[in-house]
Amino acid sequence: MEELLQYLNSLFPLSNALYKHLSDTLKSKKYFKKDFLLKASHVSDKIFFIESGLVRCFYDKHEKEVCSWFMKEKDCIISVESFFQQKQSYENIQALEDTNTFYIEYDELQFIYQNFPEFNFTGRVLTEKYYDLSEQRLYSLRMQNASERYQFLMENYPELIQRVPSKYLASYLGVAEETLSRNKR
Numbered sequence: 001m002e003e004l005l006q007y008l009n010s011l012f013p014l015s016n017a018l019y020k021h022l023s024d025t026l027k028s029k030k031y032f033k034k035d036f037l038l039k040a041s042h043v044s045d046k047i048f049f050i051e052s053g054l055v056r057c058f059y060d061k062h063e064k065e066v067c068s069w070f071m072k073e074k075d076c077i078i079s080v081e082s083f084f085q086q087k088q089s090y091e092n093i094q095a096l097e098d099t100n101t102f103y104i105e106y107d108e109l110q111f112i113y114q115n116f117p118e119f120n121f122t123g124r125v126l127t128e129k130y131y132d133l134s135e136q137r138l139y140s141l142r143m144q145n146a147s148e149r150y151q152f153l154m155e156n157y158p159e160l161i162q163r164v165p166s167k168y169l170a171s172y173l174g175v176a177e178e179t180l181s182r183n184k185r
């Protein structure tokens with residue numbers, strides 16, 4: 001937990017009271033490989049920080065899984081629309097490896113925003129970071145061919161090539177698994 005608190009403090013200094021509140025409030029949970037952190041049709045009521053491990057987000061389209069992102073150590077994860085609007089998710093979030101998390105529930109996060117105004121800055125910085133990643137993903141899908149998307153992944157997230165099964169990488173890149181195999185050569 002200390003690593004998470006230090007990370008949050010690096011984004012914007014935490015007051016002593018907020019630091020203590022977060023220390024008392026954050027919960028930990030371990031997910032084993034293939035466990036779900038969230039299933040489609042459920043409401044995302046937790047925001048997670050990955051201490052160790054790897055997760056994927058995917059949705060079902062015509063009885064086929066489509067991977068939309070991967071998150072690993074030091075990443076925060078939520079189903080954005082479901083969490084912020086507190087409505088049913090269309091996404092699934094699943095552990096690809098044994099994964100240790102810290103989390104805070106939606107209502108508690110709202111309490112922190114109201115009672116520790118400095119944390120609003122931290123929330124904004126994290127939101128901007130993940131919005132930027134989302135924009136990069138959309139650009140990649142709209143403007144790059146499969147080979148360019150794979151090259152971007154290799155240059156920016158090479159560890160994912162080793163850790164994520166090929167069928168999920170292919171889905172994420174929007175290509176057939178055979179195409180991914182050709183690009184790996």
